[in-house]
Amino acid sequence: MIANHIHDALAQVRKLQEFILARKLFRGYSGPARMTGGFVALAGAFVMSRTMFPPSPVAHLLGWGGVLSAALLLNYGGFIWWFLFSSQARREVTRAMPVVDAIPALAVGAVFSMAMILGKHYELFFGTWMCLYGLAHVSYRMSLPMANYAVGIFYITCGSVCLLMHTPLTNPWPMGLVFFAGEVSGGLVLHRINYAAKGGSLDEP
Known part of the structure; x- marks a missing residue:
């Protein structure tokens, strides 16, 4: 009897933890928008791989x-649409603060990009971008699901491989394929939490 009460109490604690974590999740990013970005990256790689595209x-x-x-x-x-019109955001700046978490990694990426352009280290671009974008994902570990963290690890792993292999900038497929896979996967994660919020449930139907 006591064991059953303990089991029920632990189950209630787990449900309460899930509820609190779900309330903390940031829902300002659009899943479909992010997935579309992945298709844009793939389309860009296709265009840049054509013989008519300048090889420089x-x-x-x-x-x-x-x-x-x-x-x-x-x-x-x-995100701006969500902030202005969503009943969850209510135009409160504090609800949009998780967006700031990614700024340091992206800002460092911009500085590194300028340094690589000035030094003409074009073979380091893909790996650097992937690694820093992955670190931007990791910064959301407290405001987005762990699946998003896993997407960040995927970017960091692929970026590390590209850095070690000195992947040439003029071969667009590594960048296009990695960002296609990463953005579609990340978009599905965002779509899941946003869909669950609208349905009032933590789980997919």
Whole structure:
């Protein structure tokens, strides 16, 4: 009898922990927007792999700059919409603060990019971007599910391989495939928590 009461109490504690964690999750990012960004990266890699595309590193940098711009527009456009119109955000700045967590890693990525351009170390671009983007994911470990943390580890692992192999900037497929897989996976994670919030349940139906 006592054992049954203890078991029930532990089950209630676990449910309470799940409820508290679910309340803490940040739901300001759009799953579909992020998945679309993955398809944009894949499409960009396809375009840059064509023989008609200029083979110079500068051209590929501009190409990936266009992909980055589109991804930022999609993801932060979705975030701004959420902040302005979602009943969860209610335009309260404190609810949007998790966005700041990724800024240090992304800012360092911008500095590294400038240093690599000035030094013409183009073979380090893909690995550096992947690793720092992975670290940006890791920074959300308290506000997004552990599955998002796993996506960050995936980016860091792929980035480390690219750094060690000195992957050339003019081969767009490593970047395109890694970001396609990572963004689609990350988008599914975001879609899951946002769908659960709308349905009032922690689990998928």
